[in-house]
Amino acid sequence: DAGITQSPRHKVTETGTPVTLRCHQTENHRYMYWYRQDPGHGLRLIHYSYGVKDTDKGEVSDGYSVSRSKTEDFLLTLESATSSQTSVYFCAISDAGDTGELFFGEGSRLTVL
Amino acid sequence: GESVGLHLPTLSVQEGDNSIINCAYSNSASDYFIWYKQESGKGPQFIIDIRSNMDKRQGQRVTVLLNKTVKHLSLQIAATQPGDSAVYFCAENSNRDDKIIFGKGTRLHILP
Numbered sequence: 001d002a003g004i005t006q007s008p009r010h011k012v013t014e015t016g017t018p019v020t021l022r023c024h025q026t027e028n029h030r031y032m033y034w035y036r037q038d039p040g041h042g043l044r045l046i047h048y049s050y051g052v053k054d055t056d057k058g059e060v061s062d063g064y065s066v067s068r069s070k071t072e073d074f075l076l077t078l079e080s081a082t083s084s085q086t087s088v089y090f091c092a093i094s095d096a097g098d099t100g101e102l103f104f105g106e107g108s109r110l111t112v113l
Numbered sequence: 114g115e116s117v118g119l120h121l122p123t124l125s126v127q128e129g130d131n132s133i134i135n136c137a138y139s140n141s142a143s144d145y146f147i148w149y150k151q152e153s154g155k156g157p158q159f160i161i162d163i164r165s166n167m168d169k170r171q172g173q174r175v176t177v178l179l180n181k182t183v184k185h186l187s188l189q190i191a192a193t194q195p196g197d198s199a200v201y202f203c204a205e206n207s208n209r210d211d212k213i214i215f216g217k218g219t220r221l222h223i224l225p
Contacts, residue, residue, distance in 0.1 A: 040121075042216055042217040044215070048211060092156070102157070106155065
């Protein structure tokens, strides 16, 4: 299995609080992605990174920010969590942006009350 | 691992039969397509991919067919086994960016 760990794996928080999810990889892959998964929507891309300090928006980036200060870590931040951000969040990595072989973490379940 | 109680279209197939899972894509600029499998409680796993200069690609027990005219992709699984029970996603990518966009998924249910 690809060396990807997500933390925390489960979090319950209240509306309006900040939340940061961390994705850590040991594969030295260039590309990192954050997706959210919700019933009826499948997986939707939030943000992705194509290198240290290089990030771009995905399909559903509003309300989220990311940072990548080193190759191995990609942080997803909800500045002020809302109930609509209750979801399962998956991090994925790839060593090439033009191929689809993403390796996924095990997901982080976030509940915003 | 995590999973989501997805309200998905479901395909029920008898064990040993072939399965065909279909996907329509919308972006005519997409030139690379991928199928992923997600088992309960896990993240998606890569199955097979195909580039737009191909119509068909075969792997071990799986075949992907691409019809660019109607923007349709299908995944065929031969001799379906209980371990094939999962949610299957198609995904697409354009070489103009590094975004990989997923479809909504289909649940494959294996009947004994």
